[in-house]
Amino acid sequence: MYIRQNIDFYRFFNLIFLKYVLTLNYIFLILHHQRRSHLFTPLVYIDKNKYFRFIAAKRESSFSFGKQNENLFTAITMSFIVNRRDWLKSGLLASTGLALGSATTAQASTTYSSLGIFDVYAEREREIVQEALLAAAPQVKARLSSNENPWGPAPTAIKAIADNAPKAFLYAGPVTAELKKTIADMHGVTTDQVMLGAGSSELLMASLLLAATKGKVMMAETCYISGRDAREDGATMKTEKVPLTKDYQYDLEAMATRVNSETSMIYVCNPNNPTGVMLPSAKLKSFCDSVSPKATVLVDEAYIDYAPNPATDSMVECVRKGQNVLILRTLSKLHGFAGLRIGYALGQPALLKDLRKFCSGGFTVSTTSAAAATASFKDKAFQDMVLKNTIESKKFLCDSLTSMGYSYLPSSANFVLFPIKMKGPMLLQKMMAEGVSVKSWFFDQQHWCRVSIGTMDEMKAFKDAFAKSVS
Ligand SMILES: Cc1ncc(COP(=O)(O)O)c(C=O)c1O
Structure with a gap:
């Protein structure tokens, strides 16, 4: 269905050719009909930042569509597939005039880029673009x-979705409360040390935004988030990158010595993505002991369920001890919930409260996904x-x-x-x-x-x- 729409859209645009005007924030497209050149649609415009990011993502995925106009065609198609609502909104803005459109975007850009928000969004958009390219690939084996x-979600989780769907006209409160209690009991923490998110990305983004307001974020080069501020997205989040050791481990000694009064957060992805390499838990625990009094240690445990001993390899004990350690977990991996979007943070209540400045604090989680998560946790x-x-x-x-x-x-x-x-x-x-x-x-x-x-x-x-x- 997705691909079909895409192809039809292409056929439609094959009949026309493009002229475009670059402005500060937008690319204005003048769409002419190839056969009847007197016929052209009113202006359509796409966000210039998004367009360039799209082209960069396409370049990275080595998809060469050749000519610039073809890129624009694809970008328009992508706008329809990826972000129809924004497209419509921008259409409305266009009808109120260029000046208003530009001013609004410029203002938003200043506010968010100073917090580094584009870092995080850029990565998500890039993934969405890659997903769409994948969907359009000849035959995905x-x-x-x-x-x-590929083995998830569990049949018990799917049943919980079906059972809870009729209740979905109600806000998810009671169902998410049960999930929070399940998570708290599972990790031996209190419910006010748990915050839910629609996937852990939402909580990671909130953590980085919070940290960016306070100082520098330290991370390894290379780790899950180390490539993000390299994108052309106007981000200003201050980062400090510490190279991995020769055997592609986190260099915890070097990181500990480089922590100073400017460091607001240290991001440790364990096991690390993209390397898959894991830190010995005793080493990471002693790092948390010595460093967490100086700055928050954020341990991204997206893949901890695949570790030899997840319960003891996890740093959740640091949260139990009351340390300034924030753990992020996701159900996207072992539980097969990538499309259901459930993640959670474990941390001290004051820190979680601070995180709420940059996320909804769990209000994004749906009844069906929360019920499925509770069922999946029980399904050993x-x-x-x-x-x-x-x-x-x-x-x-x-x-x-x-x-x-x-x-x-x-x-x-x-x-x-x-x-x-x-x-x-x-x-x-x-x-x-x-x-x-x-x-x-x-x-x-x-x-x-x-x-x-x-x-x-x-x-x-x-x-x-x-x-x-x-x-
Ligand atoms: C290390 C790491 N953290 C966080 C995430 C985000 O996961 P999600 O938003 O699906 O919970 C991913 C996704 O692949 C990841 O690899």
């Missing part, structure tokens, strides 16, 4: 680019099945890489990162042509490929596509 869990058999399958598929992937002459980093997550012998974007393009999506990185003067763990069939599709792509 394996989607191994976003660390999703489902979680065991996912872990067992993940281990089997991961072993197949690692053995396949070894047999093809590739080494890989030790992974404690549902993905594997390995160095490749060609440019990342080139590999992505070749893999996509074979119907397999993966992600690429460049760091430590090396191109890398990250493969998410999928079903055995998907791993076989990866192996075949990879063998063809590198031959």
Whole structure:
């Protein structure tokens, strides 16, 4: 349906050609009909920042559509698919005049960019664009680019969605309260040390925005958020990046010595994305002990469920001890909830209260997703099945890489990162042509490929596509 609309839209635009005018904030498009040039639509415009970000994302995913006009066509199509509401809103603004449109956007840009908000949004938009490209790919055999869990969600979670859907005319309060209690009991904390979010991204974004108001955010180079402020998004969040060690571990010693009065937050992703490498828990605990009195330690535990001993590998004990440590968790991975959007933060009540300045504090969570999450937490058999399958598929992937002459980093997550012998974007393009999506990185003067763990069939599709792509 999605793809169909996209194609129809293309056919429609194939009949026309474009002229455009660049202004401070917008690209104004004058759409002429090819055959009857006297016929042209009134002005349509797209946000210039969004357009350039879109083009940058497309360049990164190595999708070469060639001509500039084709880029614009695609951008328009994307605007319709991705952000119809904004498009309509901007249409309304256009009818009130260019001056008003520009002033409003300029004001918003100043306010949000000074907080660094574009850092976080840019990443989300880039992912949405990549998703749309993926949906339009010839024939997708394996989607191994976003660390999703192909075995989820649990049937018990799906049943909870169906059972709770009739109640969804009510606000989610009682259902989210039950989920919060389940999470608090599971981790041995109080309910006021738990904050829900529609995915952990929302809470991560709020944490960074809060930290940006207070000082610098320290992080590793490379980690989940280290590429964000490199984008052309006008962000001004101050960051301090500490290189990983030679074996791609967080360099906690170096980080501890660099913390000073300007540091407001230290972001530690454990296991790290994109490396999959995990810190020994005793080392990270002693880092939290010594550093958390000086600045908040944010531990992003998106992949902790795949660690050898999630309960003790987690830093939740630091929250229980009352330390200035904030843990972020998501159900997008082990529980297969990427599209259901449930995440949560564990931290001291005062810090969670502060976070509410930048997020709704859990009001974004729906009745159906919250009920599904509570059911999924109780379903240990489902979680065991996912872990067992993940281990089997991961072993197949690692053995396949070894047999093809590739080494890989030790992974404690549902993905594997390995160095490749060609440019990342080139590999992505070749893999996509074979119907397999993966992600690429460049760091430590090396191109890398990250493969998410999928079903055995998907791993076989990866192996075949990879063998063809590198031959
Ligand atoms: C390290 C890390 N943190 C946070 C997230 C965001 O997850 P979500 O918003 O789906 O909860 C992801 C997603 O892949 C991730 O890899």
